[in-house]
Amino acid sequence: MRWDLYYRGSLSSCNYSCGYCPFAKTRNTRSELARDRRQLLRFQHWTARQTARLGILFTPWGEALGHRAYRRTLIELSHQPNLERVAIQTNLSAPLQELAEASPRLALWATYHPGQTSLQRFAAQCARLDDLNIGYSVGMVGLKEHFADLTRLRQLLPPERYLWINAYKRRSDYYTAADIDFLKSIDPYFNYNLHRYPSFNTACQAGHRSFAVDGEGNLRRCHFVGEVLGNIYESDFARHLKPRLCPNQTCGCYIGYIHRPVLQWEQRFGPGYLERIPKSGSAVNLPEESSL
Ligand code: SF4
Ligand code: SF4
Incomplete structure (x- = not known):
């Protein structure tokens, strides 16, 4: 049995100042x-007591890798026998x-956040x-004003390094067909991020094989459903993990839709699915998105 966990503690600060972000240039006391x-620390100790195999992606509000406590925790967790993967979302400034x-x-x-650091510094x-x-x-968000940066970043990275693009989904008609062709030429999986999947009452492994944990140990299906199912610090918390249906109308984020069984993402994408590293740069083994 493996559980995939998304951990987000109470940290809520960042050294960058992206205009759309509530954590821009905020500091915690x-x-x-x-x-x-x-x-x-409490979460780390909890992971050591689990008999299940674990994959953990830290998804902080803001930037955590700049804090030594997170770097030490990641290093220690990476050596823990029941941890198959430990990963963190970061702006890579640390x-x-x-x-x-x-x-x-x-x-x-x-x-990569354009305007917050140079492409050269990020690539370094x-x-x-x-x-x-x-x-x-x-990866980057696929805003049209950043297409030139996407091209340049692709050139600066080793060819085998996967460059993902998160689609801008706030406007349904945002991309032209030519835009989509361009974005697919950079990210062969872009089509899978381009849509919000109708998910209401459909099967999802979130809340069963995968779950989100906050700093107090509250357990939720995922970051997109607010209902608290239990608390990992209860001795019998695992009774809350069972097959479930999605209560949301749609699911549009990578860290959500990869747990929809219909996509078979883990089997097809490979063992780096949590941190978004495909086993190859090709998307040929994925089902047609029109069938999902
Ligand atoms: S790097 Fe991330 S957390 Fe920091 S301001 Fe930009 S979007 Fe927000
Ligand atoms: S389909 Fe998406 S929003 Fe719904 S429970 Fe699964 S991960 Fe959460």
């Missing part, structure tokens, strides 16, 4: 950071050298990860 560290101590089970989900951080032999995926 010392006591808030201390509370987040306590939560993180110092990386320390991560050389991690096992190959550590991976990063790195997002990616090259650093290559030097350290740390797995990672790289």
